[in-house]
Amino acid sequence: MNSLISIVIRTYNEERYLEELLQAIHSQNVGDLRYEVILVDSGSTDKTLEIARNFNCRIVNIKKSEFSFGRSLNIGCAAAQGDYLVFISGHCVPTNEFWLNNLVQPLISGDIALTYGRQVGGETTKFSEHLLFEKFYPSHSQIPQKDFFCNNANSALLKNIWKLYPFNEALTGLEDMYLGKQLVAAGMSIGYVAEAAVYHHHDEPWHVVRRRYEREAIALQEIMPEVQISFGDFLRYFLSGLLLDSSNALQQRKFLHRIGEIFMFRLMQFWGSYRGNHEHRQLSNKMKEIYFYPRKIANGSISQYKTPIISSEQTSQVMENKIS
Structure with a gap:
C-alpha cells in the first residue's frame, strides 16, 4: 500500500x-x-x-x-x-x-x-x-x-x-x-x-481558560440543546471538582503547591461553562477576536462582553459511559 x-x-x-x-x-x-x-x-x-x-x-x-x-x-x-x-x-x-x-x-x-x-x-x-x-x-x-x-x-x-x-x-x-x-x-x-x-501542552492565563469553556458551551447548545446548567449545577460541579482534585493532590503530595491552581482552574472551567450555557448571540467581529484570539485581549478589556460555552468535560458528562 x-x-x-x-x-x-x-x-x-x-x-x-x-x-x-x-x-x-x-x-x-x-x-x-x-x-x-x-x-x-x-x-x-x-x-x-x-x-x-x-x-x-x-x-x-x-x-x-x-x-x-x-x-x-x-x-x-x-x-x-x-x-x-x-x-x-x-x-x-x-x-x-x-x-x-x-x-x-x-x-x-x-x-x-x-x-x-x-x-x-x-x-x-x-x-x-x-x-x-x-x-x-x-x-x-x-x-x-x-x-x-x-x-x-x-x-x-x-x-x-x-x-x-x-x-x-x-x-x-x-x-x-x-x-x-x-x-x-x-x-x-x-x-x-x-x-x-x-x-x-496548555499554558493559558485564567481568562483564556474561561473563554475556552465559554466557546465550547456556546457550541454545545447547537449539538445538545437539551443540556441545561443552573447556577446550582455550577456550584455543585465546581465544589465536586475542587474536592476531587484536592484529594488527588493530597495523595500525590502536591496539595500545598497546587491548591491555588486547582481552585482557579475549576472555577474558570465551570463558570465559563455556566455562562456559555446561558447566553447565545450572533458573534460580532470584535467578539470573534475575543473568542478565537483571547491572548491578545487584556483581562480588563473583555469583561464587558458576556459570552460562553460548556467544556469538553461538561459535554461528556451528559453522555453515557464518558462524562464527568
Missing part, C-alpha cells in the same frame, strides 16, 4: 511547540505510507511560519476575520491530497514514532470513519487538566466506541467522509463533536486509539 496521509495543523503563534511537533512527525515509522503536512495559519506574528517553511510544510493562510475552527479545518482538508486526513494541534507532540500509523490503521482497515487518539498532559498543563486527560483519554482503546465523543487535537478522518460531512464553520468550538454526532447518526463508527498518544 502506498496511501497518502494529509496532516493538517491549525496554527496561530505556535512557535513554542511547533518545531518539536514537526520533528516528531518526521520521525514517525509509517512503513509504506506517505504523508504531507499542511499548515493552516490565521495570521501568526511569531516564528511559526519560519519554522513551518524549514520543515517544507505546505502553508495555507486564512484571514483572522474569517477564522473559525471548522472553517480552518475545511480549508486544510480542501488543500489536502491524501485519502486520510489527520488533525493535530500546534501545541501537541506525539509521544512516540508509531503515533501516526496507529491513528490511521482503523481507517485503512475500512471499519471506522473517524479516529481520535490519547492525550496526555505536558509539563505546562494544569494539575486539574492532567486529571481530565486521564479521565477522557484512558490507556485502553475502544474501537468502535459507543458514543460520538471525539477531539480534533489528535484525530483522523477519511477524506471521502469529509466531502460528505464537512466541518460546521459557524460553531465557536466542538466542531469535532458536531461531526461525530452526524457520523454516528448516519450509522458510521468512531474509534478511540489509546496507542496514538500525544502530549497536549
